Amino acid sequence: MTNATKTPELDAVVLGAGFSGLYMLYRMRELLGMSVQVYEAGDGVGGTWYWNRYPGARCDSESYMYCFSFDKQLMQEWEWTGKYPEQPEILKYLNHVADRFDLRRNIQFNTRVTAAHYDEANNLWHVETDKGDKVTARYFITGIGCLSSGQIPDIKGRDTFEGDAYHTGSWPHEGVDFTGKRVGIIGTGSSGVQAIPVIAKQAGHLYVFQRTPQYTIPARHGTVDKAFLDDVKSRYDEIWEKARWSAGGLPVEPSEQSALAVNDEERRAVYEKAWEEGGFKFLYGTFGDIAVDRRANDTASEFIRSKIREIVKDPETAEKLVPTDHPFSSKRPLIDTDYFDTYNRENVTLVDIRHSPIEEITPKGIKTEDEEYELDIIVFATGFDAMTGTYNRIDIRGRGGERLKDKWADGPKAYLGLASAGFPNMFMITGPGSPSVLSNMPVSIEQHVEWTSDLLEYSRERDIATIEADAEAEAEWVAHVNDIAQATLFPLADSWYLGANIPGKPRVFMPYAGGVNLYREKCIEVASEGYTGFVLERGKATAEAAGVR
Ligand code: N01
Numbered sequence: 417m418t419n420a421t422k423t424p425e426l427d428a429v430v431l432g433a434g435f436s437g438l439y440m441l442y443r444m445r446e447l448l449g450m451s452v453q454v455y456e457a458g459d460g461v462g463g464t465w466y467w468n469r470y471p472g473a474r475c476d477s478e479s480y481m482y483c484f485s486f487d488k489q490l491m492q493e494w495e496w497t498g499k500y501p502e503q504p505e506i507l508k509y510l511n512h513v514a515d516r517f518d519l520r521r522n523i524q525f526n527t528r529v530t531a532a533h534y535d536e537a538n539n540l541w542h543v544e545t546d547k548g549d550k551v552t553a554r555y556f557i558t559g560i561g562c563l564s565s566g567q568i569p570d571i572k573g574r575d576t577f578e579g580d581a582y583h584t585g586s587w588p589h590e591g592v593d594f595t596g597k598r599v600g601i602i603g604t605g606s607s608g609v610q611a612i613p614v615i616a617k618q619a620g621h622l623y624v625f626q627r628t629p630q631y632t633i634p635a636r637h638g639t640v641d642k643a644f645l646d647d648v649k650s651r652y653d654e655i656w657e658k659a660r661w662s663a664g665g666l667p668v669e670p671s672e673q674s675a676l677a678v679n680d681e682e683r684r685a686v687y688e689k690a691w692e693e694g695g696f697k698f699l700y701g702t703f704g705d706i707a708v709d710r711r712a713n714d715t716a717s718e719f720i721r722s723k724i725r726e727i728v729k730d731p732e733t734a735e736k737l738v739p740t741d742h743p744f745s746s747k748r749p750l751i752d753t754d755y756f757d758t759y760n761r762e763n764v765t766l767v768d769i770r771h772s773p774i775e776e777i778t779p780k781g782i783k784t785e786d787e788e789y790e791l792d793i794i795v796f797a798t799g800f801d802a803m804t805g806t807y808n809r810i811d812i813r814g815r816g817g818e819r820l821k822d823k824w825a826d827g828p829k830a831y832l833g834l835a836s837a838g839f840p841n842m843f844m845i846t847g848p849g850s851p852s853v854l855s856n857m858p859v860s861i862e863q864h865v866e867w868t869s870d871l872l873e874y875s876r877e878r879d880i881a882t883i884e885a886d887a888e889a890e891a892e893w894v895a896h897v898n899d900i901a902q903a904t905l906f907p908l909a910d911s912w913y914l915g916a917n918i919p920g921k922p923r924v925f926m927p928y929a930g931g932v933n934l935y936r937e938k939c940i941e942v943a944s945e946g947y948t949g950f951v952l953e954r955g956k957a958t959a960e961a962a963g964v965r
Pocket residue numbers: 474475476477563569570584602603604605606607608610626627628748769797798799800853910912917
C-alpha cells in the first residue's frame with residue numbers, strides 16, 4: 417500500500433459493530449474525544465447476533481448478565497423478556513445501544529476490511545476495505561469476535577447438492593421454512609443442539625448427522641421473572657462486581673467441594689438438583705474439581721450419560737448419543753431445550769457418522785457408507801475457524817511487512833491476548849490468549865475495551881506514540897496460556913479451542929483458561945507498573961526535545 421501521509425486521518429479504525437466494536441467506539445469517541453471509523457461487514461450492528469439467526473439461536477448466559485454494564489441508566493431501562501436472551505432480543509438490544517449512544521454515524525456498514533498495513537516511517541496504519549476505502553489511522557483495533565468465520569467442511573460433492581444449503585453462522589434474514597421438508601443437519605455443537613429441536617418441530621423429517629456425541633444440560637429456559645429482574649436491578653453494581661471477579665464472568669457461587677469428597681448418594685443429589693435448575697450451574701455450582709480432575713469429572717460425565725439413557729426411549733439411539741470419547745466440559749459445555757427428547761420423535765433419525773462416515777454429498781442428499789439420505793435442505797452446523805480464522809482472512813502486516821498470518825502459522829502469539837509484538841498500535845478485543853470464549857463475553861469485552869482505552873489515554877498524556885507488545889513478554893504469556901490449559905481437561909477433546917476442527921490448523925489451545933478474575937488481576941498489575949511487557953515510545957518531536965528514544 418502506498419500514499420503514506422505524515423499525520424493519520426483518524427485516531428482509530430475499529431473492525432466490527434458487535435459488542436466489542438460498539439463499546440470501543442463509544443469509549444474512544446465519548447471519553448477520549450478521538451476520531452474513530454468503524455467498518456462492519458453486515459448491514460446492521462450486532463456482530464455474532466447479526467449473523468447467527470438460525471432457529472433456536474440464543475445465548476447460554478442469562479439475559480441480565482449478557483449486556484453492557486458501562487451505563488447504569490441503560491442497565492435500568494432495558495427489560496429482558498427471556499431467562500436466556502434469544503437472538504432477536506439481543507439484536508434488538510444492540511440496536512438500541514447503537515441508537516441510544518448515536519453510534520451509527522461512525523459506522524460504515526456493508527464494508528469488510530481487507531488489509532491493514534503498518535507504516536513504520538510514519539507510525540500509522542493504512543487500512544483498505546472491499547468498498548475501495550483507503551484510510552490512515554494511528555490505532556488499528558479489532559472487534560471481530562472469536563467465532564466469525566464459518567466453516568463448511570470440504571465434503572466431496574458439496575456443491576452438487578440441488579436443494580438448499582445453509583450454515584448456521586450466516587443464516588438468511590428472511591428465515592427458512594422447513595415445513596414438510598426432508599432436512600439433514602450436520603453438527604451437534606452449540607448451534608446444532610439449539611437448532612435441532614426447533615427444526616424437528618417443523619420438518620417433515622430431520623436427519624441428524626452426528627460425528628461426536630455431546631454432553632448437554634437442560635437450560636430450563638422460560639420467561640424471566642419480573643420480581644427477579646427487579647431484584648437484580650436493585651443490586652446490579654454488586655452483581656456485576658461479583659461477575660468481574662469470578663472465573664467465568666458470571667455472578668455464580670462456585671462450589672469448592674470435591675466431587676470425590678462425598679458419597680454416591682450425596683453426589684447424585686447435588687447433580688440432580690443442578691440438572692433440575694438447569695444451565696451452567698451444573699458445571700460451576702456442583703463440585704469444584706469437575707473441570708480439572710479426571711476422576712471427579714467421571715462422576716459428572718457418568719451422571720449425564722445416565723440422563724441420556726433415561727430420556728431417550730430407543731436404547732440403540734440412546735447409546736449412539738452417549739459421549740464416551742471425551743470428558744464433560746473438555747469441549748464447550750452445552751445447554752439445551754428438549755435436545756435428547758427430540759430423538760423420541762418419529763420424524764427424527766440420528767445418523768451416526770462416526771461409524772458410517774459421510775462419503776459424499778450428492779445432488780439428492782447425503783450419502784454415508786451405509787445409505788443415501790434424500791434431502792430438500794442441508795444445514796451445516798459445523799462451526800467456525802475460531803479465534804484466528806478471521807484474522808487470517810485480513811491481510812494484516814506489521815513491522816517490516818511481516819504478515820500476522822505468517823507470525824501465527826504455528827499458533828497465535830499475543831501478549832495478554834491484546835497485542836502482538838511487531839504490530840505496534842494494534843489492539844485485539846478478546847484476542848487469542850485472553851479468557852474470551854471461556855467467559856461470559858460482555859464481561860470480558862468490557863474489560864478489554866476499558867483497559868485498552870485507559871492505555872490510550874495514558875499514552876496520550878505522556879505523548880507516547882507507539883505502543884507495542886514486547887516479544888519476550890509475549891512469549892512468556894503464550895507459554896503461560898499453554899501451561900494453564902495443560903492443567904485442565906481441555907486437551908482431552910478434539911475441540912475448536914484447540915483448532916482441531918480445521919484440517920491443518922496447528923493444535924494450540926487458544927483461550928486463557930486461568931479465569932477472568934486472575935486475568936483481570938494480571939492486567940491491572942501490568943497497568944499499575946507502567947504497562948510492563950509493552951514497549952512505549954514517545955512521539956518524535958517530544959522525544960528529540962527530551963533527548964530520549
Ligand atoms: O460449532 P462447533 P457450533 N463432518 O464447532 C461437527 C458458540 N456458540 O457452531 O465434534 C461431520 O461447536 C462437529 O463434530 P465434532 C459456542 O462457543 C454459542 O455449534 O468436531 N461433522 C460438531 O458437532 C460454541 O462452542 C452459542 O466431531 C462435523 C459441529 O459440527 C461455538 O459458538 C450458540 C464436521 C460443530 O460444532 C461453536 O458452536 C452457538 C465434518 N467434517 C454457538 N465438521 C450460545 O451461546 C464439524 N462437524 C448458545
